[in-house]
Amino acid sequence: MVKGINLADHLDPTPRILMGPGPSNVNYRVYRAMMTPVIGYLDPQLLKCMDEISEMLRALFQTKNRVTLAISATGSAGMEASFVNFVEPGDTVIVGVNGFFAQRMTEVAERCGAKVIRVEEEWGKIVPPERLIKALQENPNAKICALVHGETSTGIKQPLEEVGEYCKKRDILFVVDAVTSLGGCELKVDEWGIDVCYSCTQKGLSVPPGLSPITVSPKAMDVLYSRKTKVQSFYLDLIKLEKYWGEERVYHHTAPASMLYALREGLRIIFEEGLEERFKRHEILSKRLRMELDQLGFKPFAQEGYRLPMLTSVILPSDVEDFPTRRRLLNEYRIEVGGGLGHLKGKIWRIGLMGETCQIQNIHALIAALKEILA
Amino acid sequence: MVKGINLADHLDPTPRILMGPGPSNVNYRVYRAMMTPVIGYLDPQLLKCMDEISEMLRALFQTKNRVTLAISATGSAGMEASFVNFVEPGDTVIVGVNGFFAQRMTEVAERCGAKVIRVEEEWGKIVPPERLIKALQENPNAKICALVHGETSTGIKQPLEEVGEYCKKRDILFVVDAVTSLGGCELKVDEWGIDVCYSCTQKGLSVPPGLSPITVSPKAMDVLYSRKTKVQSFYLDLIKLEKYWGEERVYHHTAPASMLYALREGLRIIFEEGLEERFKRHEILSKRLRMELDQLGFKPFAQEGYRLPMLTSVILPSDVEDFPTRRRLLNEYRIEVGGGLGHLKGKIWRIGLMGETCQIQNIHALIAALKEILA
Numbered sequence: 001m002v003k004g005i006n007l008a009d010h011l012d013p014t015p016r017i018l019m020g021p022g023p024s025n026v027n028y029r030v031y032r033a034m035m036t037p038v039i040g041y042l043d044p045q046l047l048k049c050m051d052e053i054s055e056m057l058r059a060l061f062q063t064k065n066r067v068t069l070a071i072s073a074t075g076s077a078g079m080e081a082s083f084v085n086f087v088e089p090g091d092t093v094i095v096g097v098n099g100f101f102a103q104r105m106t107e108v109a110e111r112c113g114a115k116v117i118r119v120e121e122e123w124g125k126i127v128p129p130e131r132l133i134k135a136l137q138e139n140p141n142a143k144i145c146a147l148v149h150g151e152t153s154t155g156i157k158q159p160l161e162e163v164g165e166y167c168k169k170r171d172i173l174f175v176v177d178a179v180t181s182l183g184g185c186e187l188k189v190d191e192w193g194i195d196v197c198y199s200c201t202q203k204g205l206s207v208p209p210g211l212s213p214i215t216v217s218p219k220a221m222d223v224l225y226s227r228k229t230k231v232q233s234f235y236l237d238l239i240k241l242e243k244y245w246g247e248e249r250v251y252h253h254t255a256p257a258s259m260l261y262a263l264r265e266g267l268r269i270i271f272e273e274g275l276e277e278r279f280k281r282h283e284i285l286s287k288r289l290r291m292e293l294d295q296l297g298f299k300p301f302a303q304e305g306y307r308l309p310m311l312t313s314v315i316l317p318s319d320v321e322d323f324p325t326r327r328r329l330l331n332e333y334r335i336e337v338g339g340g341l342g343h344l345k346g347k348i349w350r351i352g353l354m355g356e357t358c359q360i361q362n363i364h365a366l367i368a369a370l371k372e373i374l375a
Numbered sequence: 376m377v378k379g380i381n382l383a384d385h386l387d388p389t390p391r392i393l394m395g396p397g398p399s400n401v402n403y404r405v406y407r408a409m410m411t412p413v414i415g416y417l418d419p420q421l422l423k424c425m426d427e428i429s430e431m432l433r434a435l436f437q438t439k440n441r442v443t444l445a446i447s448a449t450g451s452a453g454m455e456a457s458f459v460n461f462v463e464p465g466d467t468v469i470v471g472v473n474g475f476f477a478q479r480m481t482e483v484a485e486r487c488g489a490k491v492i493r494v495e496e497e498w499g500k501i502v503p504p505e506r507l508i509k510a511l512q513e514n515p516n517a518k519i520c521a522l523v524h525g526e527t528s529t530g531i532k533q534p535l536e537e538v539g540e541y542c543k544k545r546d547i548l549f550v551v552d553a554v555t556s557l558g559g560c561e562l563k564v565d566e567w568g569i570d571v572c573y574s575c576t577q578k579g580l581s582v583p584p585g586l587s588p589i590t591v592s593p594k595a596m597d598v599l600y601s602r603k604t605k606v607q608s609f610y611l612d613l614i615k616l617e618k619y620w621g622e623e624r625v626y627h628h629t630a631p632a633s634m635l636y637a638l639r640e641g642l643r644i645i646f647e648e649g650l651e652e653r654f655k656r657h658e659i660l661s662k663r664l665r666m667e668l669d670q671l672g673f674k675p676f677a678q679e680g681y682r683l684p685m686l687t688s689v690i691l692p693s694d695v696e697d698f699p700t701r702r703r704l705l706n707e708y709r710i711e712v713g714g715g716l717g718h719l720k721g722k723i724w725r726i727g728l729m730g731e732t733c734q735i736q737n738i739h740a741l742i743a744a745l746k747e748i749l750a
Contacts, residue, residue, distance in 0.1 A: 007643050007646055007647055011408060011411055011424060011636055011639060011640070012411075013411065013412065013414050013418070013420035013421070013424070014420065015412040015414075016412070016414050016415065016418065018413070018414070018415060020415050022629060023413050023414075023415065023416070023629060023632065025413075026412070026413050031409070031410045032410075033386060034406070034409045034410070034633060035406045035407075035409070035410065036386055036387075036388065037388065037390040037391070037401070038393070038398050038400075038401050038577070038583045038584070039388050039390075039391050039393070039398075039711075040391065040393060040395050040398065040711045041398070041584075043388070043391065043705075043711065045388035045389065046388070049386060049388070055377055056377050059377045072448055072449055072452075072585065073447055073448035073452065073610065074447055074628045074629050074631060075628070075629065076609070076610050076627070076628040076629075077447075077448065077610045077628075079609075080608065080609055080610045084607075084608075104609070107609060108609045110605075111605055111606070111607050111608070111609055112607065200629070202413070202629055208413045208631065208632055208633040208634075209413070209416075209629040209630065209631045209632060210447065210585060210631035210633065210634055230485075230486055231486070232459075232486050232487065232607050232608075233455065233459075233486070233607075233608060234451070234454075234455055234479070234482060234483045234486055235448065235451050235452045235455045251716075252451070253449045253450070253451040253452075254397060254398060254449050254450065254451075254575070254577055254584040255584065256449060256583065256584045256585035256634070257398065257583055257584060258409060258583040258584075258585065258633070258634075258637070259583075259585055259631070259633075259634070261386055262633070264386060265386070268382050271377055271382055272382055330418075336414075336415045336418065341626075
C-alpha cells in the first residue's frame with residue numbers, strides 16, 4: 001500500500017471534447033493500435049513499422065528528405081533537436097518573434113550558445129517576410145533563420161515561401177516549427193526551401209502526445225556533419241538517430257513501440273482521407289466556427305488573411321469571465337478550450353479544431369454550451 | 376496513396392516472449408490503460424494521475440524526494456537529464472566504467488562539458504567500491520560520482536552503499552543509473568545516499584518504453600538552483616519539469632497522457648504484488664534460469680555474487696552460433712533474447728527475466744526451444 005493512493009482505483013477520467021490548443025481527440029483506431037504487443041527495438045517487425053512511418057511522414061511533410069523520422073519525445077524536444085544539432089556556440093540565429101513558441105525558440109537557441117537576433121512583431125500578427133529578409137541581409141553571417149508556421153499562442157499562420165526562397169540560395173538553414181500546422185494545412189517542406197521542420201503527434205495528427213516528427217534536408221545534414229564541436233545532446237543527436245532509423249540500424253535508445261504504432265495508424269488515417277480533403281475540411285469548418293463565435297460576440301484576434309484553420313483565437317467579450325467560463329465548459333459540458341498565454345491570459349481563447357476534433361458536431365456542441373452559459 | 380505503403384495493411388506483428396535486455400512483456404492491464412481517453416495537459420484529472428505516479432515512484436525508489444517524476448522520453452533521456460542539469464562546463468565527474476551504459480554515461484557527461492575521470496574495470500566485473508573511493512579522495516573537487524546499478528550490457532549488479540555513504544558526507548552528488556534494476560531488485564535511494572536516480576519504464580516496470588522515471592534529492596536540487604550557467608537543455612530542465620509536476624503547474628510541454636496512464640497501471644500492478652514479493656520472484660526464477668542454462672553448457676559471464684536477477688549474461692558454448700540461433704529462437708519460437716554489445720558481440724547472450732516476463736513458463740519455453748535447436 002502506498003501512502004495516499006488507493007490501489008483499487010481504476011483510472012477513469014471523464015472523456016473530453018478536446019478543443020484546446022492540443023491534444024486533439026484521438027480516433028479509436030489509434031487507441032486500438034496501441035494495444036499491439038510491444039516488441040524489441042531491433043525486431044525486424046518494428047524496423048519495418050519505422051520505415052513505414054518515415055515514408056508516410058515524407059508524404060505529409062511533402063519532402064524527399066532521407067532523414068525524416070519521429071523523435072522519441074514531445075514536440076518541445078523536436079524544437080530542441082532543431083537547434084542543438086545545428087547551432088555551435090557563437091552562431092547567429094535570426095528568429096521571427098510574434099508569440100509564445102517563437103519566444104521559446106529564442107530561449108532554446110540561446111541555451112545552445114547561439115547569438116539570437118529577434119525580429120519582433122506584435123502577438124497576433126505575422127512577422128512580415130520583408131523584415132526577416134532585411135535582417136538576413138544585415139546579418140550575412142547568420143547560420144539559421146527560424147519561424148513558427150502555426151503559432152499556437154495566437155492562431156497566426158506565418159507565410160514561409162519568401163523567406164525560404166531567400167535561404168535556399170544562401171548558406172542559411174531555414175528552421176520551421178510546424179507543431180500546430182502539420183496535418184491541418186498546406187506545408188511544402190521541399191518546395192518552400194525548409195531545411196529543418198519539426199512537429200508533434202497530438203494536434204493535426206490526432207495521435208496521443210509523445211513523439212516529434214522531424215525532417216532534415218541534405219543541406220542541413222551537411223552542416224551537422226561539418227560541426228567542429230559535438231552535439232551537446234546525445235539523446236537528440238540526429239546523426240545517431242539517423243543511424244538507428246536509417247539502414248545501419250545502430251542501437252541508440254529503446255524505441256517507444258506503442259507510440260510508434262499509434263503514429264503509424266494516425267498517419268494511415270490521414271492518407272485514407274487524403275491531404276487535400278483534410279485541409280479543405282479544416283478550412284471549411286474553421287470558417288463555420290469563426291462565424292458562429294462572431295455571432296456570440298467573440299471577435300477574431302489573429303490578423304485577417306493569416307488565420308490558422310486548426311486554431312481559432314478570439315477576443316473574449318467584456319462580459320465573459322475567462323476561467324470560470326472555461327471551467328464550466330469543462331465540468332458541465334466536457335469541452336476543453338484553451339486560454340491565452342503570457343500577456344494574453346484572460347483576454348483571448350484559443351479554440352482548437354484539429355484532426356479528429358474537426359467535426360461539425362463539436363462546433364455545435366461548443367456553441368450550444370456557450371449559449372447556455374452566457375444566457 | 377503513399378509510395379511503397381499499402382494503406383490497407385493493418386499492423387500485426389507476431390507477439391514475442393521478450394527475454395532480451397528490454398523491453399519486457401507488458402501486462403494486458405497496461406495496454407488497456409493506454410486506451411483511456413487522452414485529456415489536456417492541465418486537465419485536473421491528468422494532474423491527479425501525475426501526482427499518483429509521483430507518489431508510487433517515491434515508494435518504488437524508496438525515497439522521500441519531492442522531485443520524483445517521469446521524464447517524457449526514454450531512459451537514455453533520463454541519463455542525459457542526470458548530467459545536463461548538474462554538470463557545468465569544466466566540472467569533474469567520476470564514472471565507474473565496466474560496461475556499455477557506463478561508457479555512455481562518460482560520453483553524455485563529456486557532451487555536457489564535464490572533465491570525466493574513468494575508474495575502469497573489466498566488463499563483467501563490479502567496479503570495486505574502494506577504487507571509486509580512492510578516486511574520489513584523489514579528486515576532492517569532483518562534483519559527481521556516477522555508477523550504473525544494473526549494467527544491461529554485462530548483467531552485473533554494482534554495490535552502491537559504500538560509495539553512497541562516502542558521497543553523503545561530502546559535496547559530491549551520487550548519480551545512479553537504475554534503468555535495468557528498478558522494479559526487479561532492492562534499490563534504496565535515500566538509505567544508500569543516492570542523489571539522482573533515473574530509470575525507464577520498459578524493463579522491471581513492464582510498461583511500454585517511452586518514459587524515464589527520475590528522483591532528485593534536495594541536495595542535488597540545491598546544486599541545480601545554484602548553477603552559474605543555464606541548463607543547456609530546455610526539455611530536460613528539472614527546474615521547469617518540477618514546476619509542471621509540482622504544485623505550480625506551469626506548462627512546460629504536453630504530457631504524454633497515454634504513456635502516463637500506462638505507467639500508473641504498471642506501478643499499481645507492482646504494489647499489488649508488493650516489492651519484497653516481486654524481488655523474491657526475480658531472485659528465485661533467475662536462479663532457476665541459470666541452473667537450466669548451465670546444464671545446456673551456457674556458463675555465467677557476470678562475476679559471482681554480483682549477478683542481476685533480471686538480466687542473466689551467459690557465455691555462448693563454442694558450438695553455438697550467436698545470430699543464427701537467436702534468429703531461430705525469434706522466428707520459430709517467438710522468443711527474443713539479447714546478444715552481446717561491443718566486444719562481447721557473438722560471445723555472450725543477455726537473457727532478460729523482467730517484470731511480466733519473469734514467469735516459470737517462459738523459462739520452460741526458452742530452455743525447451745534451445746534443446747530442440749541445439750539437438
